[in-house]
Amino acid sequence: MRLSQYFLPTLRDDPKEAEIVSHRLMLRTGMIRQSSAGIYSWLPLGHRVLRKIEQIVREEQDRAGAIEMLMPTIQPADIWRESGRYEDYGKEMLRITDRHEREMLYGPTNEELITEIFRDSVKSYRDLPRNLYHIQWKFRDEIRPRFGIMRGREFLMKDAYSFDLTEKGARESYNKMFVAYLRTFERLGLKSIPMAADTGPIGGDLSHEFIILAETGESQVYCDRELIERSAPGEDVDYNADLSPIIQDWTGKYAATEEKHDLKRFEAEVSSENRVSARGIEVGHIFYFGTKYSVPMNCKVQGPDGQLVAVHCGSYGIGVSRLAAAIIEASHDDDGILWPDPVAPYQVALINLKAGDKETDAACEDLYAKLGNAGIDVLYDDTDERAGAKFATMDLLGLPWQIIVGPRGLKQGEVEIKRRASGERQSMTPESAFKRIVDTD
Ligand code: 5CA
Numbered sequence: 549m550r551l552s553q554y555f556l557p558t559l560r561d562d563p564k565e566a567e568i569v570s571h572r573l574m575l576r577t578g579m580i581r582q583s584s585a586g587i588y589s590w591l592p593l594g595h596r597v598l599r600k601i602e603q604i605v606r607e608e609q610d611r612a613g614a615i616e617m618l619m620p621t622i623q624p625a626d627i628w629r630e631s632g633r634y635e636d637y638g639k640e641m642l643r644i645t646d647r648h649e650r651e652m653l654y655g656p657t658n659e660e661l662i663t664e665i666f667r668d669s670v671k672s673y674r675d676l677p678r679n680l681y682h683i684q685w686k687f688r689d690e691i692r693p694r695f696g697i698m699r700g701r702e703f704l705m706k707d708a709y710s711f712d713l714t715e716k717g718a719r720e721s722y723n724k725m726f727v728a729y730l731r732t733f734e735r736l737g738l739k740s741i742p743m744a745a746d747t748g749p750i751g752g753d754l755s756h757e758f759i760i761l762a763e764t765g766e767s768q769v770y771c772d773r774e775l776i777e778r779s780a781p782g783e784d785v786d787y788n789a790d791l792s793p794i795i796q797d798w799t800g801k802y803a804a805t806e807e808k809h810d811l812k813r814f815e816a817e818v819s820s821e822n823r824v825s826a827r828g829i830e831v832g833h834i835f836y837f838g839t840k841y842s843v844p845m846n847c848k849v850q851g852p853d854g855q856l857v858a859v860h861c862g863s864y865g866i867g868v869s870r871l872a873a874a875i876i877e878a879s880h881d882d883d884g885i886l887w888p889d890p891v892a893p894y895q896v897a898l899i900n901l902k903a904g905d906k907e908t909d910a911a912c913e914d915l916y917a918k919l920g921n922a923g924i925d926v927l928y929d930d931t932d933e934r935a936g937a938k939f940a941t942m943d944l945l946g947l948p949w950q951i952i953v954g955p956r957g958l959k960q961g962e963v964e965i966k967r968r969a970s971g972e973r974q975s976m977t978p979e980s981a982f983k984r985i986v987d988t989d
Pocket of ligand 1: 583657661688689690698699703707708831832833835854855866867869870
């Protein structure tokens with residue numbers, strides 16, 4: 549993409565309303581724009597990041613055996629009356645009446661809708677287990693939307709719903725999502741820690757929040773330092789095998805959000821030097837709630853003995869849009885964002901130091917074309933801004949690589965290549981710069 553033709557409304561100064569670094573940087577880099585309180589447009593740069601996050605989430609859901617679908621944002625009130633949650637949800641639910649005076653709502657979550665679909669379509673235990681997910685916008689009329697898209701009113705969530713014949717089966721489905729979450733967050737360049745958590749309005753008695761440690765996090769959390777050093781299971785993890793040893797390994801060490809924190813246990817189980825008390829961002833939350841929805845909504849299948857049984861269910865959420873902010877909280881410096889390679893909106897910032905100069909233009913065009921042909925996304929600054937301003941903007945945007953091309957270097961047959969995160973710079977021929985980037989991709 550040529551910057552001269554792009555839509556990138558960057559801000560020179562810090563926006564006053566932004567209290568935390570991710571919100572400030574998302575506004576300054578022109579990733580998002582507020583439309584009304586807690587409701588944002590995703591401008592082209594932000595949209596690219598959102599799509600990349602979504603794709604990684606999708607790949608790991610698919611790998612774990614979940615099946616993608618898409619449910620609507622607007623739901624009928626009736627199914628929420630069936631489950632008993634219509635009144636309970638209170639003011640956080642945005643209620644709408646259509647032209648026929650039918651009560652509708654903008655979905656804050658989808659347990660009811662998926663249970664209705666499942667009960668009408670699946671009649672036999674032979675069609676179990678299943679895990680269905682979608683990536684769809686949600687609306688929660690939060691009292692205090694804040695920190696930009698971190699706590700929005702409209703936000704993008706991946707939500708999966710598992711259906712099993714037995715509690716044992718449901719726990720296996722839960723474990724699959726547990727492992728998929730560890731893998732997903734690691735691929736996004738984040739260190740996530742699963743923590744025992746409260747179930748809130750979703751219900752049930754088993755749940756884990758996946759937390760990223762960050763000073764600006766909304767939750768107070770407590771854990772054993774050993775958990776921070778752990779790596780997620782590899783790509784070769786066998787989702788058909790018994791995953792409980794992995795789960796035990798992760799849940800065997802103390803980790804709890806404030807609501808579940810038990811000081812006595814914390815002190816008894818964790819040595820004083822390993823006790824971490826920190827702020828965290830909740831990027832995912834998984835629940836096992838058994839028959840909480842299947843019983844009142846009559847979601848039953850015929851078991852092997854011909855008897856009807858209510859299915860055992862769980863739900864599994866990831867804050868896809870929140871992740872864009874969480875990644876920035878975890879990865880930035882004083883000059884701007886440091887995008888981890890897998891979610892960077894573009895891999896390379898190509899900086900033309902003298903647009904209009906024949907040789908510089910030609911060298912840039914050549915690199916731009918070659919990188920593009922090699923499948924590398926390049927943001928090419930072909931504008932006639934001053935060099936200083938170009939450097940500042942590209943540092944702010946935080947693309948993993950910069951290639952700086954100017955007439956002086958070209959006289960020696962060289963361009964400069966810079967790794968944004970480490971600041972490491974090196975001069976080399978354009979050909980070597982190309983190779984270096986393609987080889988590390
Ligand atoms: N039905 C369940 C799981 S599918 C559910 O709704 N879980 S949840 O309430 O915990 O939300 C799942 C994830 O969505 C959270 O972990 C969080 O990352 C994200 N999320 C929740 N509320 C917001 C919000 N107001 N703004 C941005 N992200 C949010």
